[in-house]
């Protein structure tokens with residue numbers, strides 16, 4: 001547990017790594033468990049390669065479904081990638097992965113709870129050296145905006161999926177099942193998560209210096225700034241709705257639930 | 263209602279030191295700094311402690327109370343139970359001089375490295391005109407009382423003495439962000455933010471924000487926006503190409519040579 005910090009020469013000689021008396025480890029522990037659970041669940045689903053479509057619902061891990069092997073009904077734009085031999089989810093799932101991995105909130109979450117850098121404030125980290133985001137691969141976090149752009153494209157498609165969830169089996173409109181509500185809610189939460197993004201805040205107006213010369217962008221910046229203060233909440237809420245929406249489709253597609261309410 | 267608080271206070275200098283136990287009277291409504299003063303007056307006349315305003319405005323009384331970086335004058339005794347042992351130490355990131363007093367000159371050296379505000383050359387000081395919306399954003403950062411608790415808690419230096427050379431800490435990255443967002447500032451501060459002040463070391467874990475007694479949103483409103491502005495310039499190929507085509511884009515001078523602290 002070498003640190004080169006709090007026992008450096010000249011500093012007050014105090015042996016304890018931290019003198020905090022509160023339960024500072026609770027939050028990183030819960031974050032660690034929750035994110036690990038999500039990674040396990042999504043890996044299981046992404047590689048499963050079945051139970052991702054139950055008319056009119058499609059799981060977001062498999063949408064847009066571009067591989068030739070996609071089940072009929074789920075196919076997107078004629079499923080053009082016919083040579084793809086693996087789970088169609090693998091064509092898509094890297095986008096939300098990259099989006100969340102480079103997200104400023106999740107960076108805080110995993111730097112604290114997985115890398116313990118630092119585990120909590122004023123608790124010494126266990127590493128001998130530290131270069132932050134100055135080198136590869138972590139310097140790539142600076143291109144978070146590109147992940148955001150791709151994420152926004154996916155949001156449009158998932159919103160379309162939610163609209164399609166209002167169809168009856170015969171293709172006519174007007175169906176409303178529990179799944180319709182779940183898919184719609186999930187799309188809404190993903191929009192809130194993406195729009196409250198720090199890169200989005202910069203893009204709409206943050207990069208401007210003269211707000212007074214750009215009144216419309218200033219308004220947008222003010223609006224996004226309000227959403228941005230809740231970005232962490234939307235990160236967790238949308239992560240939960242992703243799991244709920246996917247698991248619901250799994251239950252419906254595997255036949256575990258059925259009936260007109262589905 | 264008076265009671266005796268159990269204190270553990272760090273006593274020592276840059277060579278050696280220890281946590282020493284004391285019992286000190288506490289009256290209703292008092293703050294940690296009051297108790298430290300009473301300790302000094304009644305039992306430990308040679309106890310070194312730095313303070314000035316006792317109102318959370320001068321930034322002198324920064325220390326760590328039960329391991330948390332805090333202003334002693336703004337930490338109320340009623341946040342602790344009567345039988346709790348309260349541990350008070352100097353800030354653990356800066357060299358200690360004696361007892362609770364640290365040498366914070368690292369911060370002054372870094373402050374000197376930030377190029378000063380540079381308005382357009384043809385603008386006389388009395389002629390500065392700015393719209394309220396343009397000033398507002400940086401006004402939040404002007405609340406800073408320079409207590410340096412944010413620099414003290416930042417793990418980049420707190421846990422890695424060797425990073426002090428290349429990293430200026432949240433206090434001065436925030437100062438750079440403030441000037442970079444200033445409509446009348448003509449200096450491009452993005453390069454110096456990365457190269458001289460180590461913006462890339464910050465991993466946005468938000469401890470600076472957690473401890474700031476002025477509740478400045480250092481990470482959300484200064485550091486992340488600065489990272490984004492740097493990305494506009496340095497890491498975003500599309501944006502660089504697009505800006506070649508943009509007409510009338512304000513010309514920004516490169517930062518003047520940085521004086522090394």
Ligand code: SF4
Nearest residue numbers: 416464465467468470
């Ligand atoms: S957010 Fe950045 S500057 Fe602030 S304490 Fe964390 S690493 Fe340091």
Ligand code: SF4
Nearest residue numbers: 406407409410412474
């Ligand atoms: S930003 Fe806050 S914590 Fe940092 S020096 Fe200023 S007042 Fe203190």
Ligand code: FES
Nearest residue numbers: 103104105197198
């Ligand atoms: S999605 Fe979290 S900051 Fe962009």
Ligand code: FES
Nearest residue numbers: 315316320321335
């Ligand atoms: S004595 Fe001035 S801030 Fe505490």
